Amino acid sequence: MRCLDLICAAVLLATAGSLNAAPQVQVVGLFPGAAVLNVDGQRKLVKVGQTGPGGVQVISADSRGAVLRVDGVERSYSLSREYGEGFAVPSKQQLSIAKGIGGHYWVAGSIDGHPVQFLVDTGATSIALNEGQARMLGLDFRVQGQPLQVSTASGTAKAWRVKLDRVKVGTLELLGVEAMVLEGDSPNEALLGMSFLNRVGWREEQGVLLLESKH
Structure with a gap:
């Protein structure tokens, strides 16, 4: 029974991990001081210092890339056209233009x-x-x-x-x-x-x- 208990515990941990999976985050537009984020399919223009969909915060952004804080962890993102792991990159060409x-x-x-x-x-x-x-x-x-x-x-x-x-x-x-x-x-x-x-x-x-x- 002890072995069965360990297996059950492993299944519960795996289930909890999937429920708390990190959001799928892509940067689909870059501007000085702002970035267009696609978080789990929800797209929004987010300025530096603001928080967007899924609690993702934009730390810095320019034409070369953006630094985002996702689940408390900061990392750099380049411009992406992907919509999440397991999905194909769309063949259509896209362009985001911010108001000037x-x-x-x-x-x-x-x-x-x-x-x-x-x-x-x-x-x-x-x-x-x-x-x-x-x-x-x-x-x-x-x-x-x-x-x-x-x-x-x-x-x-x-x-x-x-x-x-x-x-x-x-x-x-x-x-x-x-x-x-x-x-x-x-x-x-x-x-x-x-x-x-x-x-x-x-x-x-x-x-x-x-x-x-x-x-």
Whole structure:
């Protein structure tokens, strides 16, 4: 009976261990002073010094990685796309964008290989550039573009509809993306509009804009 008692005790200890298993923690977004955590499938933007899902605390965070306190133990985490042990890494490309200056979403990208700083604008029907920006990108919009009139906050403006060969934001890259080149200096920033966003999945959660390739 003593041997049976030992076996029962071992089973009870194993069961207790499984009940107190550490949460599955991944860092799926990194920003200066904040990290997007995925704890047992629950995703949230957590700033340094704050506590997120599962009691996970962010100690430090920058673009290279984050230090988290999990169950009282601190360790370093790099950017991960895994969703827990035993699950496959998703094939879809994902990008998390935190709110920046003025509560807007800013993201670095490129057009036809040229670096561009985009302002995400879900109210814009397409990517929008002013003519100065278009010239810097080498776009021959007056010859190759389709002229038209567009409505802006300041009234109507002359514009040209063009097709961009490649638009990349983070790891998300699309080919043949429609854009508008507006005459003059407006818009001041390159707008990442719906001609790009409609071709990727996007949603806003806890002050973070999440973009994900559809395939």
